[in-house]
Amino acid sequence: MARMQPKSIAVFNSNDIYPISADATLPFEQHRDIFYLSGADQEETILVLFPDAIDAKHREVLFVRETNEHIAVWEGEKLSKEKATEVSEIQSIYWLSDFDKVFFDLMTEAETIYFNTNEHYRQAVELQTREDRFIMACKQKFPAHGVAKSFPILQEIRGVKEAEEIALMQTACDITEKGFRRLLSFIKPGVWEYEIEAELLHEFVRNRSKGFAYTPIIASGNNANVLHYIENNQQCHNGDMILMDVAAEYANYSSDLTRTIPVNGKFTARQKAVYNAVLNVKNEATKLLVPGTLWAEYHKECGKIMTSELLGLGLLDKADIQNEDPNWPAYKKYFMHGTSHHIGLNTHDYGELKTPMKANMVFTVEPGIYIPEEKMGVRIEDDVVIQESGAPFNLMKNIPIEVEEIEELMAK
Numbered sequence: 001m002a003r004m005q006p007k008s009i010a011v012f013n014s015n016d017i018y019p020i021s022a023d024a025t026l027p028f029e030q031h032r033d034i035f036y037l038s039g040a041d042q043e044e045t046i047l048v049l050f051p052d053a054i055d056a057k058h059r060e061v062l063f064v065r066e067t068n069e070h071i072a073v074w075e076g077e078k079l080s081k082e083k084a085t086e087v088s089e090i091q092s093i094y095w096l097s098d099f100d101k102v103f104f105d106l107m108t109e110a111e112t113i114y115f116n117t118n119e120h121y122r123q124a125v126e127l128q129t130r131e132d133r134f135i136m137a138c139k140q141k142f143p144a145h146g147v148a149k150s151f152p153i154l155q156e157i158r159g160v161k162e163a164e165e166i167a168l169m170q171t172a173c174d175i176t177e178k179g180f181r182r183l184l185s186f187i188k189p190g191v192w193e194y195e196i197e198a199e200l201l202h203e204f205v206r207n208r209s210k211g212f213a214y215t216p217i218i219a220s221g222n223n224a225n226v227l228h229y230i231e232n233n234q235q236c237h238n239g240d241m242i243l244m245d246v247a248a249e250y251a252n253y254s255s256d257l258t259r260t261i262p263v264n265g266k267f268t269a270r271q272k273a274v275y276n277a278v279l280n281v282k283n284e285a286t287k288l289l290v291p292g293t294l295w296a297e298y299h300k301e302c303g304k305i306m307t308s309e310l311l312g313l314g315l316l317d318k319a320d321i322q323n324e325d326p327n328w329p330a331y332k333k334y335f336m337h338g339t340s341h342h343i344g345l346n347t348h349d350y351g352e353l354k355t356p357m358k359a360n361m362v363f364t365v366e367p368g369i370y371i372p373e374e375k376m377g378v379r380i381e382d383d384v385v386i387q388e389s390g391a392p393f394n395l396m397k398n399i400p401i402e403v404e405e406i407e408e409l410m411a412k
């Protein structure tokens with residue numbers, strides 16, 4: 001609210017519940033902005049922020065769907081007004097049915113309305129969201145108001161995590177660790193990728209996670225070379241490695257882990273060389289995540305570190321580097337995705353990318369080397385918190401990563 005213009009109002013809507021067909025729906029997933037700002041994890045909720053409201057009780061208002069005994073029997077407990085105050089610390093709670101009347105009144109005091117459009121750098125949404133519908137209706141009903149964007153403010157504040165958020169992300173990472181450790185004694189030749197998925201889900205859910213933070217990638221052998229492989233329906237073979245990009249959510253916060261391990265518990269010399277090259281890049285890249293680093297420069301540095309590892313593995317030679325296209329450097333043949341992204345309430349979270357990094361931003365570090373001609377792909381991914389000074393704090397520091405550690409645990 002401190003960042004809003006004078007006499008302005010901001011509105012945040014819940015997500016829709018996505019219909020499948022007939023009466024079936026997908027489970028509800030709250031829009032992360034209204035959740036971040038209010039803690040309300042319920043459909044059909046609207047948050048209104050109006051710092052200059054004449055009546056102080058209208059500076060923060062939450063509208064929730066009216067609940068009753070019938071809804072309680074069929075759907076369970078929904079937010080009562082008291083409960084809504086408890087989760088949000090907002091004193092003014094109205095039923096959603098009062099929204100049009102109350103909102104019209106507030107708009108007569110406001111000059112500008114902040115709309116929450118989705119400007120995430122990776123967004124590719126074709127559906128009309130509840131927020132989109134609200135914006136369209138609002139523009140029609142209040143054509144004389146000025147408009148402003150909430151996204152840049154949310155992007156900035158959500159990008160720098162509070163201590164409470166980092167604690168929740170640590171819990172998500174700890175649950176992920178339990179899942180991964182369970183796999184080390186489970187994976188062996190003949191196991192199917194979906195059996196691994198089932199083991200993880202079991203471990204996540206029994207630890208009070210709702211499940212995977214994103215669609216899991218469980219890619220044995222050559223499947224690892226399909227970056228977004230999510231079929232997870234193949235058998236794991238002796239002599240192959242398996243790349244697993246799998247992690248738990250907790251309290252709507254994501255963790256994001258990748259480990260690549262040998263199906264039979266022992267890396268071959270070549271697998272170990274490629275693995276340790278990726279691990280080196282990860283370790284060196286992590287050191288660059290300090291306040292002041294620019295994301296674009298960081299990625300250039302990561303490219304240089306990767307180039308040197310690829311030379312060492314014999315995948316590139318000096319001529320490849322001399323002749324490289326600066327817009328598509330030679331290393332991209334084997335490492336074609338980014339090294340880091342912000343993580344938080346979204347796996348690919350909000351967060352400034354064009355301004356210098358700040359303490360308490362949380363990033364993944366996830367280099368990979370993909371070699372289809374050798375039917376192998378290795379990626380290693382941890383989540384780290386930038387510190388005021390010194391190296392970042394690794395939220396996944398307890399998750400086995402060294403070759404020897406993984407082999408020892410798999411041998412048990």
Ligand code: GLY
Pocket residue numbers: 214245256341347366381
């Ligand atoms: N699992 C998604 C990512 O690593 O970005």
Ligand code: MN
Pocket residue numbers: 245246256257258366381
């Ligand atoms: Mn990942």
Ligand code: MN
Pocket residue numbers: 256341364366381
């Ligand atoms: Mn990631």
